Structures are given as structure tokens and as C-alpha cells.
Amino acid sequence: MRFYSDNTASICPEILAAIREANEGQAKAYGEDPWTQRLDAALGRLFDTPVQAFPVSTGTAANALSLATLSPPYGAVFTHEEAHIVRDECGAPEFFSAGARLVLIAGEHGKITPDALARALDANPPSVHTVQPSVLSLTQATELGTAYRPQELAALAELAHRRRLKVHMDGARIANALAFLGCHPAELTWRAGVDVLSFGATKNGALAAEAVIFFDSRLVADFELRRKRAGHLISKSRYVSAQLLAYVESGVWRRNAERANAFAQRIGAAAAAHLLHPVEANEVFVRLGEAGKQALRARGFEFYDWGAESSGEARLVASWDQTESSVAALCAALGTL
Amino acid sequence: MRFYSDNTASICPEILAAIREANEGQAKAYGEDPWTQRLDAALGRLFDTPVQAFPVSTGTAANALSLATLSPPYGAVFTHEEAHIVRDECGAPEFFSAGARLVLIAGEHGKITPDALARALDANPPSVHTVQPSVLSLTQATELGTAYRPQELAALAELAHRRRLKVHMDGARIANALAFLGCHPAELTWRAGVDVLSFGATKNGALAAEAVIFFDSRLVADFELRRKRAGHLISKSRYVSAQLLAYVESGVWRRNAERANAFAQRIGAAAAAHLLHPVEANEVFVRLGEAGKQALRARGFEFYDWGAESSGEARLVASWDQTESSVAALCAALGTL
């Protein structure tokens, strides 16, 4: 029974059907197909504002292309020290931006506070000798399974904008945050001050489909050239766009996220004594001790270690396609620890 | 009736079925799934030699990652002036390699001759003041729809290796070349001296699936880090690998290519008086004059202009899923010009 990652999940039926339906005859390539042509409108309806959206096939590409468009090579991107762009992308932001620097900010439960951001900005005053503060990148839901509230986002974005930074959101799991908070997509993004969003669908039911969404069309700048140059302009674009359209238009984005979140809540409740962070999305972080982890594994549960070696910490991720029985079994097992 | 590009083609049934079949339950991500784990063996059988293969989702990624692995930032990549890496990738080779230079070589029908390569190498003797000759990149089939014979490849590779260059092949349409020449895949690749191959499936029936294939495992070097860093390590890797497995194991790679090639032969025969290049794959290049092109378009044929403005040239591409009737109609129309 696997609780490794939502990357292990399968394609949900709505999206697989959409790929099949898009597979009728020929369609123009490189974004000139009818599916891609209607992506802006569909995402604009979801977010209740005009947007410009660009499909790509991985979250790393979405993040790194966003950052490279917002930051010059000598720019600084302020972000949480646990962010995916810091720990899991092998330096993609530096590569795509031709050398921008990530300035790391500590913070409880994977979140940056305005105070911490202010301190980091104050500690990095720009001069000709320094990298230039350019972007604030926030992760929603965070890498530790928590979710920023709209007012938290707004306070951070307000500070960032005041200091002339742009605001990027890594929304690989934004659906989970939206489902947990019961917010409208606008509330957690542009209304809170987000300029550019990496909108993830892959972890939540797609084959491979993410979109970079610009809420301010002036920021698009040279994004399309950077995407092409990075090998991320998909030739048969209809198949990525069809996934995204089905994802947002069928409402499966919310249903899948709600399902995964509900599983995580049950797991979190069963592991209440061991929780490292509040459970606010589909990930549960626990300290079980090495013995506790071994006990779970002995019963057939698969998951990743977390934290430093011999910290006894573990990450349990509930995917949209988790079976009821696997979750029930996990909860039962956690109850015995 | 579309003859724009094989990028407009749909997914062939064998590959769509493979995606559906791979969609059972959870699978480990990032290449640790059973499909990806068996890719080396399957491609090794196709090429009759042990290989290391890495799936990616675009041909531009396959090419640029290959070149960045083979060339240092101060390297020079020798290639035909019409190559895809020169004209259609927005500088991806330069981006991925951190600045390597493409040295362009002219040559009839999209092909480089050993003499031309020797002249280009002689004109670029290395010193501390110059970029360092590092790679020969060949396109098979070429961008002008022709195919290198095995002995042509061998002569070029032998010269390249003697001058200490590695040999890369852009095989976005290698299936078409193999089908035209009736060669075994080994003959057009490692037996002829190719070190690294961009093995394309997308144009010939896949959704989005290419593989970088190393025939010499020592050259793999840091490829995997470069791929991850470029956002080209697909999380749900099973779906890309399943496409590639179905492509090579079902034999559809050859059937689709033969079908497209046969269409191109018919179109070429119908346009014999107008041909710019021999028809040796699935692309037909013709000079029809502006009036000729207009006449075709008036009858509902869609295709790209080619060459300089008002050259009267056009490119007609036959995809694997071209309809018999559209090809017949095109041939008839060409006959009347």
C-alpha cells in the first residue's frame, strides 16, 4: 500500500477520456490547436479574471520558466528553505534564469511570515555588488502540507510588491489548498497579489500537465521564447491542453483534491500524537521513530523517510486514487503505534 | 486536408492502448516504474546492443540534452545549416550547453559530406582563443527529407572521431529513414559510429515520447542531472515509457513510417517535375510557384511555405495517419499543375 507521493497516482478517468477525445484526426501543433486556443478562456473562468496561460509538462518547468521570466540572471528569488524549487529541482531555477540566486527563509510549517521576509529583504540591500531582489516565490500548499490563508498571502505579496519584487506561486498542489480552505481560486492567487502561478494538475490526476498562468499580461514578456528554448513547447500541444481543460471544466480538480485531503485528514487524526505539522492538504508528516516506521513497513505500507537520517520522521501522502481500504488499514496501523 | 507536419498527427491506437494499460493503480515515479525499468532492454533489443536510454517529452529536449552532455560550454557543434537544432529550437543547444556554438556546414539536400566536414574542421583549429570542436550532429532523416546511407554516416563519424568529436544523431524521423533504406536500426546508428541518438516517436504516432539513447555508457556522464535540472524528468514516467515500449515492441514504429513514406512517394511521383530534393522519407519539397501553391490551397490543401519569401517553394508532409483519400486528392491536384 503506497503512500509515497501523489506522483505515483494514476490518470483519473475524466482526463484519460479527454486525451482519447482529443485524438480525432489531425490538429495544428505548437499551441495552435483548438484545445490550447481555448485554455486562456477556461482558466480565466476558473480564476474569474483574464489570464494568459501556457501549458508545460512538468512542475519543475513551470516553476523555473516562471522564475526566469520574472528574474534577471543577477536576480534574487526569496523563498522558503524547504521549497520544492530549493530542494527538489536540481538547480532548475538557476539554470533557466542563467544564474539567479535563491535566498532561503526559514519558517514554521513550511511557511514564510512577513516578518521573516522583511528581515531577509533588509539583509540583502541591493547595490552594484549584489544580486538584485526580484521575486518572492511561495508554495501553496507548502512542502510541509500546510496552506497559506488568503490574508497571509496578501500580507506577503503586499510587502514583496512594495519592495518591487514580483510574486510567484508554486501551485503544484494548489487544488489541495483550495479544497482545504474552501476558497475561490481567485482568493488564493491574484486577489492576494500573486502575479504568476505554476498551476499543477499532474499530481492531482493528470498524465503530465501543468500551466504557467500570468495574471498580469505585461509580465508574459519573453516567456514563450524561453519555453521553446527549454524544450517545453510540446508539439502535440492538444493533448496537454485537453488534460488541463478536462481538469478545470469537469470540476475534477476539486473532487480529486477533496478526496485526497479527506484521506489525509483521517491519517492525520490516526497519527495525531505524532504530527509534525498541521494537516491542511494531502500530506501528513509524522515522527514515528525508527521502530514505528519499521512496524508500518512490516505491515506493507510504503512511504518516504523525511528529515535528517535517524530522525524517525516520515511523510505519508494521500493521492486522489488512494483506496479506501489502504487508508483504513494505515489508520488502524497508526493507532497501534 | 493537412500536409503541414507530422506533428499534427494523432496518437496511433497501439500507443494510446499502452497508455491506458499503464494506468492501473499506482507506480513509482521519476523512472523507478516497471515500464521505464525495462526501457533499456527493449531498446537494446531494437538496436541489437546494450544501451542506456532516457525518456523525455520533446525532440528539442532530446537534442539539447544530448549536446549539452557531449559538449562543454566552450565547445563547437558541427552541423548542417538546415538542421532542426539550428533553425527550429530557439537556441536550445546554446541554452542547455551554457553557450556552445553551432558551426554551420552547407550541403546539398540537407546532407553534410566528409569533405565539407573536413573543411569546416580545418577552418576551426582549436586554440585557447577559440571554441573547441566537440560534436558532430547529424539529422536522420534530414530536414530536407533525405536519408544518409550507412556508409555516408560511417565516413562522417570516422572523420569526426579521428578529430576527437563525438557523434550525435537527431533521429526525430529515424523511423522514416530506416523504413526507406530497409536497414536494421543498428546500421544507421552505432555500427555507423553514432554515439548518442535522439530517438523520436512523437512525430510517428506517440503522444509525446522521445528517448535519448547512449550507445557508449561512459558518455552518459551527468545526463540525468541535466535532464532533471531542465525540467525534463517526467514524474509519471510510466506513461512516457509505456509509449516508447509499445512503439518499439509492437513494430508500429516501422509500420507507421512505411505508411507515411509510401504516401510521400506517391506525392513525390505526382510532383516529380517540381521536386527540390529526392523523396527519401515522409517529406516532399517542391517548387510550385506562388500560383501553384495558391491553386493547391484553393482546393483545400494545407501546408507550409518553404524557403525564402516568394521562392514559390512548399513542404508537403505525409503523416502516419494521413487518409488515403487526402493523398489521392493531393496527387491528382499536383498532376494538374
Next chain:
Amino acid sequence: MRFYSDNTASICPEILAAIREANEGQAKAYGEDPWTQRLDAALGRLFDTPVQAFPVSTGTAANALSLATLSPPYGAVFTHEEAHIVRDECGAPEFFSAGARLVLIAGEHGKITPDALARALDANPPSVHTVQPSVLSLTQATELGTAYRPQELAALAELAHRRRLKVHMDGARIANALAFLGCHPAELTWRAGVDVLSFGATKNGALAAEAVIFFDSRLVADFELRRKRAGHLISKSRYVSAQLLAYVESGVWRRNAERANAFAQRIGAAAAAHLLHPVEANEVFVRLGEAGKQALRARGFEFYDWGAESSGEARLVASWDQTESSVAALCAALGTL
């Protein structure tokens, strides 16, 4: 007797004196010293227009920083195939620009014609799949010892600007061109349409001093950050600026260039039967045959081979500090071949 290169020349007395004079007590660093502070004004007087000028210590830095400021990473820089930025900078333009491409243009005697530029531009129409034409880079005097006339420059710059390119001039030997043509510095630069100039002093009498001169202050953009980031902001900037000030204010720039040019004229006259290019600066290109070159070398003359192996070609460079006797001896020797 050395005719290798003007890089072998010594520091002229005016400039060495200026370094010594600047060496009084402490001075603020990184361009805030009084010498650097007055550089814009001094160069503005020389060029008869307001400029913004930035000292650096090598011509490669001046060129590559200029191009990186004018071209995006996915840009194309159009230039002569023999240009220094092509053949002698180990890919510095690609490095500084994060991957811009040099598009090479052939042309007699090291010069680009408007027709050739127009053809190159027409052959590189921009789309999302291609690098974006961004800069025309001209070398004055050219790498083959010739000089563009003001009207030639103006025609090229007019075409470049019409096609939305910026115009860079590599003026490592601009003093020699100015001396040969008897032009005012304005005539060969901004009045002819040059936007940014690499203004060289090193070859013509300095220790190590070049300036990047912007004739349009809006183009300065992020130049200073790029220079710092490349390690080319000299801490003890006064010593570079003092060289440049002495160079332009004493008039030695013209005297040294006239002296070197006059030597080249005498050598050119002595080698009239062997000339490959008109002698319009301080370099003389000759075809002497291998025997001829050996004969010269046997008499103690040192110089570089030129062109392809066994072409029998040679380059003879006259520096500002060439001795009368060495030039007379060389002319005599050439006369006997």
C-alpha cells in the same frame, strides 16, 4: 624584430606617466574615484556628444558585455565571419549573453555589405521557434586591416535599425581607422548609427584599458550589474580610467595610430605584389608562400601565419612602438622576395 601583434607593444610614455600621477594617496574604489568620474565628460568631448562610458580591462570583456546588454539569451548577433568575437574570444559572446547566437556573414576584406546583411536577415525570419535577430556587430578597423567608410557604416546601421537590431562596434582598433580615414570620431560612430562602442586603447599604447561607450543612455540598462558579475569592475578603477583619460586627452590615441598606420603603409608598399587586402590600418596581410615566409623568418622577422595551413599567408602588424629600423629592414626584406 616583431610584427606579431599590437598586443606585444609596450605602454606609451603618456599613459605610463598618467598611471604614476594617479598613484598619489588613496582614492575611492569601484569607479567612485575622480578619474573615472570624469571619464564620461572626456569621452563625450572626444565624440562630440554626451556618452556613458565604462572602463574594463580587455577587449573581449568590452565586446561580450556590450553584446550581452544588447541581446537576450535567445538573440542573434549578426557579424562578419572573420570577426574577433567569432574567431578569437573562445565563445565569450555566448557566455556573457547566456547563449546568444552569432550569425556569420561572409564579405570581402573583412567587411559586411548591406546586401549581405539583408540576405542574412531574410534568411533568419523570427518566430517562436528561432533565435531573435537582435544586434549587428561591426569591427572597425576590421580583422583584415580594412576600414569601413562612414557611408558604409551608415547604410549598414540604417538597415539594422530598420529591422530593429542594435548596432555594436568592436573598436579595438578604431584609432587606426580614424587615423586612416581622417575622420572625426563622431563620424565613424554615433553619426553613422553606432549605438554601443567597444573603445580600445590597449593595442594602441595602454597597459590594459578599454571602455564600453553608450551613445544612447537608455541602452545602458543593466550593464553595470553585468560588468560586476563578470569580474570586470576593477576595484582600483582610477588606474584604468587614468589610462583612458591620458589616451584621449593627450591626443596620443591619434599620434600612436598614425605612427603605426604609417609603418603599415610602408610595409604594404614594399609588399604590394603580395597583398591580400588593402592596407587601411596597421595590419598588412600578404601571401608570400611558404618559402617567402621562411626567408623573412630566417632574417629575424617574427609574425603570425595566416589563413589555412600551407596557404603561404602571413599577417604583419605594425605597433605604435615599432622601431624605424625594424620597419625599414622588413621593407627591404620584402622587396627581395
Next chain:
Amino acid sequence: MRFYSDNTASICPEILAAIREANEGQAKAYGEDPWTQRLDAALGRLFDTPVQAFPVSTGTAANALSLATLSPPYGAVFTHEEAHIVRDECGAPEFFSAGARLVLIAGEHGKITPDALARALDANPPSVHTVQPSVLSLTQATELGTAYRPQELAALAELAHRRRLKVHMDGARIANALAFLGCHPAELTWRAGVDVLSFGATKNGALAAEAVIFFDSRLVADFELRRKRAGHLISKSRYVSAQLLAYVESGVWRRNAERANAFAQRIGAAAAAHLLHPVEANEVFVRLGEAGKQALRARGFEFYDWGAESSGEARLVASWDQTESSVAALCAALGTL
């Protein structure tokens, strides 16, 4: 009276004389001159071991070229959070390395401890998803005016090597550390495990002269190509090398450092109540309060603020050419605070 920085200092007589003496006639360029040819031997004598040394003109170039040679683009460089490469080079390490990441380590008085390094390495275990630990970069003397003892360096280097990192030392002020500790140059470098040294002369009496010194010739790798490509191969190399030769062969490197250090000791003693860090080189860091700083400035002392705004901190730097009277005046003024 200026205590801004040792970058404001003038050229010392020994070095200016060496430039003048090197200015006799022509000399081959790009490192083939007799001065550069004898640099390895001279520096080898200083360090009591064979070395390969490469002159450059700025410390930023020396550091960034060193790091780019030791780290791949996806590498991580571990360094103190106050290091010059972090705070004062505008992202040069990232630029030269094509995107390597600096991993910042906190530590008292500008120094990294082995424990802190071990923790940082443990927190960054390599996988295909992460940047790859590649280099430890130490600053000697540190940015806070302290000096690592030989055994401290050895412990750090031993740990770094055990974890397969290379060890770089930013020795912009290594002469000051050597003078303070009374060590042989070998003790603070290769005998302690340093692989590559940025050897600074500029701050300590040169015009502009630094050398990258490799103690292990296998690490030189492609350094020369990277230097050329970055515009840091000086054409008239004799003048940089002559500075370095005079610097080490005359012993002025030690005399100048001793003089500056002695001034700093006096200043440190006068400011004993206000010291932020031990005074172990030529820099004195003090907390004087805003009033204290104003009082000093009112008496004509010039220096930089330090730390956060309104921290009341200041940096007082003693250069080799500080006048006795200015130091005495400063000490007196500090005594009155």
C-alpha cells in the same frame, strides 16, 4: 582620513617599479611573455611546492573562475554566509559556473566550524533531484577580519575531502592572515588541504593583480578556456605578471601586510570596548552607535557603515599605505568615544 577599504590604497613603489621595468620593448602576449612564464616557479618557491598559477585582474574573477572550474553547473558550493562570493560579487559564482548554488553556513566571526559544515552537508544529501555538493570555499582572512588557524583549515578540508568536495580559498587578504599568524604560506594552503587558491595582491599594494593557484595540477582542467571566455586573459600579460613577481619576490607582500595589520592592531586596541570581532588582519569591526560614528565622521574620518541599518556598526580598514598620523588620529578619536 580614509579607512574605507584596502581597495582605496595606492600602488606600492616596488610594484610600480616592476611595471616600469617590464615596459621595455615588445613582449609576446597572452601569457607567453617571460614574466608570466616564470610565475609558476616564483609562486612555487613562495608556497614551497610546484604550482600552476594564472594571473587575472580582479578577485571576483579569481574566485568565480576557480569555482566554475571546480563545480559543475548543478553543483553546490558551501561557504560562509558573509563570504565575499556571497555578498559582494553580484552572483559571479553563479554566472561563471552556469548556475551552481551557494549553500550558506553561519558561524561566529566569519568562520565556518567543522560541525557547521557537517550539518550543512548532512542537510544536503545528493540525489538526482538536488544540486550536488562540490566545493568548500573558505575566506582567509575572513570577511570579518579574522584568520583561520592551520589546524582549523585542516579539519575543514579533511571533512570536505572525505565528502568528495574540493577546497577553494579566497585569499584576497591571505597576506594579512599569513602576517598575523606568522605562518609559512604552505601552512595555510596546500598543507592544510587547500586545492585552489585565489591569491590576492591588489588590496595589498598592486595595481590590479591576482592569481589563481592550483596546488593539484589535475584540477586545472579547462581553466584556461574558461578564463579566456570570460575576458580575463589579459593581452599584455607581462604587466600583471610583473606585479605578481615583484609582490612575492621582493617580500613586499609580507611587509605591506604587516604594516596594515599593525595599524589595525592599534586601532583595535583603541576601540577595544567596541570590538565585534577579534582583530586578526587589517580590518576592525566596531559597534560605536550612530552617535559614535557621527563623532568620528565629524572629525574627518571616512569609513563604511556595517551591518543592518541603525545597527551602529562600522568597518575600519587599514591599508598598507595608511599614514601614521591618520592612524594615530583615529586611535585618539576612538579613545574619546
